[in-house]
Amino acid sequence: MPELTITSPLGPLTLVEHNDALTNLLWRNTRSNNRTQLLSAAKEELDNYFKGKLTRFSVPLTVAGTQFQQTVCKSIAEIPYGKTSTYGEISKLLQSSPRAIGNACGKNPLPIIIPCHRIIGANGTLTGYNGRRGINAKAFLLKLEKS
CATH class of the missing domain: 1.10.10.10 (Winged helix-like DNA-binding domain superfamily/Winged helix DNA-binding domain)
Known part of the structure; x- marks a missing residue:
């Protein structure tokens, strides 16, 4: 599964993609740099969120769990x-x-x-x-x- 670690005001965050959807945002640095189109889009959205320019995320998500x-x-x-x-x-x-x-x-x-x-x-x-x-x-x- 592709992963991308980004910097944020809260420290490093790792984004995880599976089957063309974002599946996890991890509160740690995995030092991953698999820059897919989706992970790049998610990074850009998070950057804009932290700048106060984005109020709703639009990247495709898959939520695992019950x-x-x-x-x-x-x-x-x-x-x-x-x-x-x-x-x-x-x-x-x-x-x-x-x-x-x-x-x-x-x-x-x-x-x-x-x-x-x-x-x-x-x-x-x-x-x-x-x-x-x-x-x-x-x-x-x-x-x-x-x-």
């Missing part, structure tokens, strides 16, 4: 740029529990692109994030989207 995890990711992808939702709100929408939503968010294979950072606690607190820098990364991304 049907429930895929449904949660699809719901999260619909949260508009600069907005947030709570685990409880998503759980009501999907007729599930907030904890199940949190668990699915923790397994999101495409953080940032599928914006699980936009999910916050019921009282507005920043809770849980699967990024390398955890809550600090979540706070950074939310601040970026508010500016």
